[in-house]
Amino acid sequence: MNRTLEHxxxxxxxxxxxxxxxxxxxVKDKQSVDxxxxxxxxxTYEIGMSNLGCRILYGLMNEQDHxxxxxxxxxxxxxxxxxxxxxxxxxxxxxxxxxxDFDFIGFSLGYEMAYSNVLNMLDLAxxxxxxADRPDLTPLVVAxxxxxxxxxxxxxxxxxxxxxxxxxxxxxYIELYRQAKEEGWSKEEYLREVAKIPGIYVxxxxxxxxxxxxxxxAITPKDGAxxxxxxxxxxxxxxxxxxxxxxxxxxxxxxxxxxLELFRGCIRGCxxxxxxxxYRPVRNRNPQLLAQYGKAACEDSGYQEMTLSSLSSxxxxxxxxxxxxxxxxxxxxxxxxxxxxxxxxxxxxxxMERLQRVRKGxxxxxxEAGTQRLRDAINKNLREEDLLQSVRTxxxxxxxxxxxxxxxxxxxxxxxxxxxxxxxxxxxxxxWRECTPNRARGVRITVSTSWFVPKPHTAxxxxxxxxxxxxxxxxxxxxxxxxxxxxxxxxxxDPQTSYLEAIFSRGDRRLxxxxxxxxxxxxxxxxxxxxxxxxxxxxxxxxxxxxxxFYAHRVREKDEVFPWSVPSVGVSREFLWHERELCYQSQTxxxxxxxxxGCGANKLLTGGGRCG
Amino acid sequence: MADRLLFSKTGRARYISHLDLMRTFQRAxxxxxxPIKHTEGFNPHxxxxxxxxxxxxxxxxxEILEFTLLEGTGxxxxxxxxxxxxxxxxxxHQCYPAQRKLKELAYLNYIMNFEYxxxxxxxxxxxxxxxxxxxxxxxxxxxxxxxxxxTEVDLISLIRSWNLECQSDTMTLDAVLSAQNPGLNPELxxxxxxxxxxxxxxxxxxxHRREVLDGEGKxxx
Numbered sequence: 001m002n003r004t005l006e007h008x009x010x011x012x013x014x015x016x017x018x019x020x021x022x023x024x025x026x027v028k029d030k031q032s033v034d035x036x037x038x039x040x041x042x043x044t045y046e047i048g049m050s051n052l053g054c055r056i057l058y059g060l061m062n063e064q065d066h067x068x069x070x071x072x073x074x075x076x077x078x079x080x081x082x083x084x085x086x087x088x089x090x091x092x093x094x095x096x097x098x099x100x101d102f103d104f105i106g107f108s109l110g111y112e113m114a115y116s117n118v119l120n121m122l123d124l125a126x127x128x129x130x131x132a133d134r135p136d137l138t139p140l141v142v143a144x145x146x147x148x149x150x151x152x153x154x155x156x157x158x159x160x161x162x163x164x165x166x167x168x169x170x171x172x173y174i175e176l177y178r179q180a181k182e183e184g185w186s187k188e189e190y191l192r193e194v195a196k197i198p199g200i201y202v203x204x205x206x207x208x209x210x211x212x213x214x215x216x217x218a219i220t221p222k223d224g225a226x227x228x229x230x231x232x233x234x235x236x237x238x239x240x241x242x243x244x245x246x247x248x249x250x251x252x253x254x255x256x257x258x259x260l261e262l263f264r265g266c267i268r269g270c271x272x273x274x275x276x277x278x279y280r281p282v283r284n285r286n287p288q289l290l291a292q293y294g295k296a297a298c299e300d301s302g303y304q305e306m307t308l309s310s311l312s313s314x315x316x317x318x319x320x321x322x323x324x325x326x327x328x329x330x331x332x333x334x335x336x337x338x339x340x341x342x343x344x345x346x347x348x349x350x351x352m353e354r355l356q357r358v359r360k361g362x363x364x365x366x367x368e369a370g371t372q373r374l375r376d377a378i379n380k381n382l383r384e385e386d387l388l389q390s391v392r393t394x395x396x397x398x399x400x401x402x403x404x405x406x407x408x409x410x411x412x413x414x415x416x417x418x419x420x421x422x423x424x425x426x427x428x429x430x431x432w433r434e435c436t437p438n439r440a441r442g443v444r445i446t447v448s449t450s451w452f453v454p455k456p457h458t459a460x461x462x463x464x465x466x467x468x469x470x471x472x473x474x475x476x477x478x479x480x481x482x483x484x485x486x487x488x489x490x491x492x493x494d495p496q497t498s499y500l501e502a503i504f505s506r507g508d509r510r511l512x513x514x515x516x517x518x519x520x521x522x523x524x525x526x527x528x529x530x531x532x533x534x535x536x537x538x539x540x541x542x543x544x545x546x547x548x549x550f551y552a553h554r555v556r557e558k559d560e561v562f563p564w565s566v567p568s569v570g571v572s573r574e575f576l577w578h579e580r581e582l583c584y585q586s587q588t589x590x591x592x593x594x595x596x597x598g599c600g601a602n603k604l605l606t607g608g609g610r611c612g
Numbered sequence: 613m614a615d616r617l618l619f620s621k622t623g624r625a626r627y628i629s630h631l632d633l634m635r636t637f638q639r640a641x642x643x644x645x646x647p648i649k650h651t652e653g654f655n656p657h658x659x660x661x662x663x664x665x666x667x668x669x670x671x672x673x674x675e676i677l678e679f680t681l682l683e684g685t686g687x688x689x690x691x692x693x694x695x696x697x698x699x700x701x702x703x704x705h706q707c708y709p710a711q712r713k714l715k716e717l718a719y720l721n722y723i724m725n726f727e728y729x730x731x732x733x734x735x736x737x738x739x740x741x742x743x744x745x746x747x748x749x750x751x752x753x754x755x756x757x758x759x760x761x762x763t764e765v766d767l768i769s770l771i772r773s774w775n776l777e778c779q780s781d782t783m784t785l786d787a788v789l790s791a792q793n794p795g796l797n798p799e800l801x802x803x804x805x806x807x808x809x810x811x812x813x814x815x816x817x818x819x820h821r822r823e824v825l826d827g828e829g830k831x832x833x
Binding site for chain 1: 623624625628633635638639640641650656669697698700
């Protein structure tokens with residue numbers, strides 16, 4: 001171990017985050033590989049190590065003899081301070097070598113509030129922040145993840161973005177890089193060529209012009225770059241890489257358990273949900289294969305907990321069969337099985353019995369809106385009777401707490417809808433009184449609301465986020481409504497980060513300066529209240545002469561050129577507009593399994609298959 | 613009585629905390645497919661207990677873990693199988709049925725290495741000898757139990773024996789310290805030295821636990 005690191009570690013909190021050496025961490029001989037890849041997660045070790053995408057890419061790349069992929073996370077403030085004082089550059093956890101010397105520095109971008117950490121990590125690595133200031137072929141700074149469907153605020157910093165699922169395209173761009181290195185290409189030559197790989201978006205190959213009012217006038221591709229870059233998907237989930245052997249951290253992380261990914265995509269089509277559109281089409285994994293993976297992963301890891309993961313697990317067609325299969329394995333070994341992402345209308349007695357066989361976790365449902373009208377408008381398609389039936393089932397079965405998630409500020413929301421949240425929570429409370437076998441134990445009903453953030457590539461991408469004063473008024477309205485309900489706890493999300501998310505999620509390239517200004521003035525770890533400073537971001541916007549409200553609170557014209565016009569998730573803009581119109585008519589769209597609505601995502605299936 | 617493991621914890625594994633280390637062992641037993649006794653109750657989990665928690669950052673070649681091996685695994689096959697299931701830096705040396713009580717564990721032998729990369733001041737050695745040669749050396753030790761927030765301990769009474777050796781850029785203290793009721797963390801010796809002789813404060817100090825001893829100074833197993 002590096003001596004400087006050894007001297008620093010006793011001074012910092014939770015040093016095991018910074019050492020590497022965990023079970024299943026991959027150590028290779030650096031002389032025998034020709035591509036070194038730093039897989040960077042712009043948040044703490046505990047968060048990043050929990051990320052399924054990173055587990056997949058790490059395993060997938062390291063399966064290749066010629067690639068050595070190492071991990072890199074954002075150090076906490078105390079560690080950063082020591083690193084800067086001692087001149088220790090950001091290093092890969094496996095080798096301890098500075099990532100500046102690697103071939104690739106690849107970031108996983110899952111949420112906007114991590115952007116400042118991307119810049120901070122580049123700086124800690126002593127890698128110039130802007131692509132234009134990195135003339136050499138290496139290191140190439142790349143990024144993938146959900147944020148890349150509108151990566152514009154990061155465009156000047158990142159050499160290229162990988163859109164969609166990385167299983168195949170990652171190896172393709174690495175292969176092209178090997179050729180580039182062998183044949184001595186310049187960085188420009190490589191970027192021009194890599195832009196020809198489907199799913200790769202090279203932002204420097206597009207000129208963006210703006211109207212006087214600040215909206216985008218045109219995005220012009222150059223050097224043969226494609227006008228549209230469509231995301232990549234795995235065609236067959238049964239043939240795709242599954243990380244059976246994963247790194248088992250020696251210190252506790254957020255999701256410290258086996259993660260079994262049931263399927264990708266979601267059949268539901270909730271109009272606010274970016275994941276619901278961006279991960280289309282639905283592709284299931286075979287239940288026997290999943291059971292096999294799950295058992296193998298438990299054996300290899302020694303984990304005492306397994307979780308089934310997907311966007312909506314109760315929509316998995318073979319859920320009962322899979323649960324039974326897994327429970328036969330888990331129960332005698334005291335391995336807990338948890339099932340997040342349950343839809344409130346499908347929580348049945350048979351499922352409950354299965355979940356109770358091992359350990360009883362909490363129960364969380366997300367009705368998202370308080371009235372049937374608004375739930376229809378956002379296409380949540382959850383009926384009140386179904387939700388109440390589900391909680392009755394749960395309460396009869398002995399559950400004594402439920403969490404309910406809602407959003408405030410959804411398009412077409414009225415005060416009636418806001419107050420409907422309180423009504424619904426009360427009905428849940430009465431369902432408990434009616435069904436609980438043990439009233440003396442009491443009940444905990446937690447209602448949480450967040451401030452709706454319109455996201456790109458959704459039916460609501462044209463919408464304005466409601467003003468903060470209006471959000472606060474609706475929170476107060478709801479808080480008053482709950483005043484006398486002792487058994488209901490009401491939590492609401494702080495509006496400041498939601499406002500910034502609204503700015504950056506639909507932002508354009510001009511926000512890069514805001515980001516850099518904020519970073520230069522100390523922004524980092526913005527998803528942590530210890531570090532987040534709202535005023536700093538307001539100052540950054542002012543310093544760059546930009547208005548946050550322009551991005552967050554403005555309704556877009558139907559035909560406006562969006563900053564995210566080049567990246568495509570495979571869902572047509574016409575479909576999204578139609579969905580928006582249906583919202584204003586409170587009309588629902590059936591789920592993809594009931595009827596195909598022709599969003600366009602099935603065209604991503606090269607075999608011409610149908611989704612679901 | 614329970615079964616025991618003797619293991620070492622060095623290199624990158626030094627930074628695994630006590631609680632994390634217990635979790636690591638629980639998982640490693642499962643990975644190695646060595647069945648061990650679980651706790652009973654609402655949330656059953658594999659039972660393991662580590663004697664005398666080691667401070668984060670210290671290395672050791674003599675850690676003891678208690679657990680109960682279930683039928684089907686022989687003692688002799690445990691060290692190799694378990695080590696293969698461990699993160700880098702943890703090596704299991706022995707597995708055996710416990711024959712003595714843990715309270716018989718009286719002393720710990722620590723090696724403290726004072727590093728002076730720029731060269732060791734000549735006078736550091738006599739300074740350390742002077743310090744450890746005193747009749748008593750009372751220092752304050754943080755305590756959550758005491759109302760004052762600290763208690764006073766006399767280091768000298770808790771040091772059974774010591775030996776000092778010096779090289780050009782290091783000073784190595786080999787000391788046998790009281791292990792429990794109360795135990796002495798060698799960090800207090802470092803702190804006392806740096807307080808008494810700030811001019812000889814080393815650049816860095818490493819701590820290594822070399823042996824666990826019984827009341828007679830013989831290795832405890």
